[in-house]
Amino acid sequence: MPGLSADDGALGGARPSARKTFFRRLGIPTPPFHTVDSHAELETALKQIGLPAVLKTRRMGYDGKGQAVLNDPADVEAAWERMGTVPLILEGFMQFEREVSVIGVRSTNGTITFYPLTENAHTNGILSSSIIGTTPDPLQTVAETTARRVLTALDYVGVLAIEFFQVGGKLFANEMAPRVHNSGHWTIEGAETSQFANHLRAILGLPLGSTAPRGAAAMLNLIGSVPDVARVLAVPGAALHWYNKAPRPGRKLGHITLCTRDDQTLSDRLEHLRAILSAP
Amino acid sequence: MPGLSADDGALGGARPSARKTFFRRLGIPTPPFHTVDSHAELETALKQIGLPAVLKTRRMGYDGKGQAVLNDPADVEAAWERMGTVPLILEGFMQFEREVSVIGVRSTNGTITFYPLTENAHTNGILSSSIIGTTPDPLQTVAETTARRVLTALDYVGVLAIEFFQVGGKLFANEMAPRVHNSGHWTIEGAETSQFANHLRAILGLPLGSTAPRGAAAMLNLIGSVPDVARVLAVPGAALHWYNKAPRPGRKLGHITLCTRDDQTLSDRLEHLRAILSAP
Numbered sequence: 001m002p003g004l005s006a007d008d009g010a011l012g013g014a015r016p017s018a019r020k021t022f023f024r025r026l027g028i029p030t031p032p033f034h035t036v037d038s039h040a041e042l043e044t045a046l047k048q049i050g051l052p053a054v055l056k057t058r059r060m061g062y063d064g065k066g067q068a069v070l071n072d073p074a075d076v077e078a079a080w081e082r083m084g085t086v087p088l089i090l091e092g093f094m095q096f097e098r099e100v101s102v103i104g105v106r107s108t109n110g111t112i113t114f115y116p117l118t119e120n121a122h123t124n125g126i127l128s129s130s131i132i133g134t135t136p137d138p139l140q141t142v143a144e145t146t147a148r149r150v151l152t153a154l155d156y157v158g159v160l161a162i163e164f165f166q167v168g169g170k171l172f173a174n175e176m177a178p179r180v181h182n183s184g185h186w187t188i189e190g191a192e193t194s195q196f197a198n199h200l201r202a203i204l205g206l207p208l209g210s211t212a213p214r215g216a217a218a219m220l221n222l223i224g225s226v227p228d229v230a231r232v233l234a235v236p237g238a239a240l241h242w243y244n245k246a247p248r249p250g251r252k253l254g255h256i257t258l259c260t261r262d263d264q265t266l267s268d269r270l271e272h273l274r275a276i277l278s279a280p
Numbered sequence: 281m282p283g284l285s286a287d288d289g290a291l292g293g294a295r296p297s298a299r300k301t302f303f304r305r306l307g308i309p310t311p312p313f314h315t316v317d318s319h320a321e322l323e324t325a326l327k328q329i330g331l332p333a334v335l336k337t338r339r340m341g342y343d344g345k346g347q348a349v350l351n352d353p354a355d356v357e358a359a360w361e362r363m364g365t366v367p368l369i370l371e372g373f374m375q376f377e378r379e380v381s382v383i384g385v386r387s388t389n390g391t392i393t394f395y396p397l398t399e400n401a402h403t404n405g406i407l408s409s410s411i412i413g414t415t416p417d418p419l420q421t422v423a424e425t426t427a428r429r430v431l432t433a434l435d436y437v438g439v440l441a442i443e444f445f446q447v448g449g450k451l452f453a454n455e456m457a458p459r460v461h462n463s464g465h466w467t468i469e470g471a472e473t474s475q476f477a478n479h480l481r482a483i484l485g486l487p488l489g490s491t492a493p494r495g496a497a498a499m500l501n502l503i504g505s506v507p508d509v510a511r512v513l514a515v516p517g518a519a520l521h522w523y524n525k526a527p528r529p530g531r532k533l534g535h536i537t538l539c540t541r542d543d544q545t546l547s548d549r550l551e552h553l554r555a556i557l558s559a560p
Contacts, residue, residue, distance in 0.1 A: 205510075
């Protein structure tokens with residue numbers, strides 16, 4: 001789903017600049033960004049990145065807190081006035097075609113394996129769906145190469161997710177999450193070994209399980225309200241995961257995994273599920 | 281696996297005679313049995329069933345307690361002497377070709393569905409393995425008809441297992457278990473909806489999920505001792521379920537689910553797993 005987005009911190013929480021600097025150090029393309037520690041650096045950053053852009057505090061800022069969207073030059077000085085006393089980062093918006101993520105697993109013994117790339121959609125900065133088809137994604141190898149570099153550089157053990165923006169045939173690393181990840185929840189029913197089982201295998205130094213998908217699969221987050229459970233479960237291949245949380249707007253309350261044999265059936269049933277979820 | 285067995289109470293616990301009487305009342309073939317409340321009835325029972333046979337108390341007797349194997353006429357009077365004061369049942373041994381079980385699910389709204397028949401093997405009266413192949417069992421319909429009669433007669437809600445002895449092309453109902461059942465544990469990874477998920481759907485009156493297998497599957501019980509977990513998990517398609525119990529001879533400590541695409545691979549990997557489990 002094409003979109004226009006700056007890093008919204010959805011994946012990793014605090015310190016987006018540390019992650020982006022880390023990606024850059026490893027030679028991994030990222031959306032444009034520039035650290036800002038003075039008014040002069042802000043001017044350099046603006047020249048490089050242009051407007052619109054987002055000015056953020058480099059620490060303790062996420063989910064839109066401690067950040068200012070700069071649409072025109074007038075916004076710049078107001079934001080500097082308000083935020084200029086702490087370390088900042090200026091991030092450019094990126095016109096992307098798709099958001100995808102790769103889930104990698106690295107064991108204590110260094111073995112690495114990857115799940116198929118999922119295509120993700122966000123609504124109001126919250127992951128709403130992750131989809132994998134039966135055909136391998138043409139960017140699978142590129143994503144794996146990036147993730148392998150990250151896992152190895154960190155001497156990481158366990159499951160790690162990296163989220164990318166796709167522009168043309170290129171992937172730009174936007175975020176990473178050092179843990180089992182929402183965009184990998186489809187693996188519970190949809191893969192031969194779930195990301196949870198493989199995380200345990202990895203940290204225990206046990207052989208990693210197959211990450212092969214069992215067919216096409218999708219994960220739909222249940223955000224804010226309780227769906228009609230009977231209607232959801234009447235959809236063939238749908239499984240419900242409920243987190244036992246109190247409903248609240250914008251809160252992830254659970255998710256649906258949908259597994260089918262082919263892409264067309266997945267697409268049809270997803271449409272059906274979305275209609276159920278959006279029913280009043 | 282051919283065998284010679286009387287009801288060992290493995291599936292249901294107490295009151296085997298009540299279950300067998302129930303089967304008989306529904307016109308479901310069972311292994312030979314006769315209730316015994318007097319010495320005269322014992323003689324009638326012996327004439328009908330012959331030796332060898334097992335004399336059991338009708339209540340509070342299971343796992344070999346409160347029962348006597350009668351191999352020759354001398355055993356009969358000794359057993360009567362010891363047990364004759366309480367309600368008894370005489371059961372015949374049955375030379376069977378296979379032990380199979382069917383898992384049925386019935387919802388509060390009366391919807392009924394079945395998992396494919398599993399072929400079971402017992403060791404010392406404890407279930408050791410359950411296997412389903414990719415080809416439907418020729419006795420599937422017969423087993424379903426029997427189970428449907430039982431579920432309906434009991435106005436049952438939830439998962440129920442019935443275990444049969446196969447002799448020739450016929451099934452003899454040996455036991456039933458009104459619950460999710462060990463011979464259905466392969467469904468956790470091996471079926472589109474597990475018996476646990478379907479039990480919950482059934483008792484909550486939610487639509488039942490597909491019971492279709494994802495391929496070939498097997499369940500191997502882990503009895504008495506801890507296997508080499510790393511070797512087990514190195515077998516492709518193997519998942520380990522550990523119950524966090526203290527090891528003790530004869531105790532079910534966990535099980536392995538094995539899923540493969542075809543029967544031959546299942547058979548090869550099962551052999552490999554059995555070798556791992558029997559390694560000292």
